[in-house]
Amino acid sequence: MSRTLLKDVAIIGGGLVGSSAALALRRMGFSVALLEKGFCGAQASGVNYGGVRRQGRPPEQIALSQRAHAIWPRLKEIIGIDGEFVSSGHLKLARTEAEMASLESYAARVAELGLDLELIGRSRIRERFAWIAGDVAGASLCPGDGHANPRLVSAAFALAARRAGAEVLEHTPVSHVEKVPEGFHLSAGSGTEVRARFVINSAGAWAGTFAEAFGEPVPLRRIYPSMIVTEPLSVFMNVNIGAEGGGIYARQVERGNCIVGGMRGKPAADLDFSRPTGSGAVTIMNRAAALFPALRNAYAIRFWSGTEGEMADRNPVIGFSRTTPNLIHAFGFSGAGFQIAPAVGEVLAELVRDGESRTPIEAFAIDRFARMDQGSPVGSVPEPLKRETSK
Structure with a gap:
């Protein structure tokens, strides 16, 4: 039976990034559809090593990692379980x-x-x-670093998002997404249509296909x-x-x-x-x-x-599309996304609500590879496309 969902935000990918974004958005009052082709958290988010570390990250990731560092001790308050998080060092x-x-x-x-x-x-x-x-x-x-159980944490964020009112659709692969005058139109699963003002592409190792569909190819490859x-x-x-x-x-x-x-x-x-x-x-x-x-x-x-997406420079893509208003990307965490994912979810929610984040993410712009090919300085980030209003 076909159905059409009208939402503020559609999220492609139910890993830890997508699920934490769904939860943060619901707490801000946005209506959300979280679309996952399998089970939420069953890919890289749920089968990774479980390291919760800031050490060793590139300096440009530290602000985001520090924001996440403040979230991990509060997991029980946020998602109902502590996820076996231990601040072991x-x-x-x-x-x-x-x-x-x-x-x-x-x-x-x-x-x-x-x-x-x-x-x-x-x-x-x-x-x-x-x-x-x-x-x-x-x-x-x-x-202050530590470790946790990814099999528990990833599923618990998706469950918390569902309890908060997000429509979480598992076994619902997105087959088509396009920009339309009023926002986005997505086709998913067997007869599910979603119309949303914003789309978040957090599809992990599969995110490159969606980015390329909007004219933003990236050097994303799969690692195991x-x-x-x-x-x-x-x-x-x-x-x-x-x-x-x-x-x-x-x-x-x-x-x-x-x-x-x-x-x-x-x-x-x-x-x-x-x-x-x-x-x-x-x-x-x-x-x-x-x-x-x-x-x-x-x-x-x-x-x-497990299957993970790795970027050529090992930094993720996080931020607004440079070609399509109200499209937001968050993928390519290169085997190191578990610790920062809860903070990334909050950042994505801020981008929807405010058009910007209080945590610096300029280094993760999707067009950085094209700018490097053209010889532009790495720190030269063009202004994003104008954001359309969310409501």
Whole structure:
């Protein structure tokens, strides 16, 4: 049976960004349709590693990350559960002197941005984190960072948006979207039509298709981060672990399971899905066992992978379209969107309501790649198209 929905905002993509935007918009009084081709939070938002970190982000992301940092401790108030969020701290290891120099350089670059990074030398690592083995040259600790359970958090934001009055439509893929004089017309699922004044394109790894339909092609590609969870072990890991240069990250939850990642999976025949590889799983576990002796005899009980969109410069696209009034993009989080997503949702709601955000997002403009191709300075951002009124 066909139906037509009249909404202020239609959101394409029910991941954590889209769901948090839907919730924020409903709290501002806007009517919202959230359109998801599968289950909300079932792609990158729900199957990622679960790191809630500010450390290591490019300086242009820190303001957004700091805004999100204030949201995570309030999850229970906002979505009804704490999402197993733990402010454990994030320890980034340097395995070589060159990596330690890189950590020192990064700490200097963000020194005034409020991360309160602590650089720890080789001997102090041994004293403070005796469970870390190997020839570690040092580390950088961001004490306020942590980790959470993405499978809980992503679904809970979508549920909170539904409870707040958003129309959440799962298994409703958007097949067509076009600009019309009164706003946008979307066709989705089997006979669902949506007419909305605003559209938010938060379709993750699938967002490029919608951007290109409005004349805004971007260098978005799919990546497939792969993770492993071990059997429950005695708790030994008291921080969220990363490594300068990549290759390994690990955290341990209260019940003792360790989540370990650092390799990529393989796309399935249906490119919407992926699978971890046996060789990748062995590589990750060997790397983990070399650094963390407590894992050397641990059973790995589950492996998984997910589909994520990665931008060429590893910064997301967030902000108004440069071709189409009232179209807003938010995608391309390049494997690092989990921590900032709740803040991105608030930013998107502010763009709808106010036409601008109190958090700087100029660096994430969708036309930055075209400007770089044309030789314009990276910081040269043209004025956005005039925003149409929302009501």
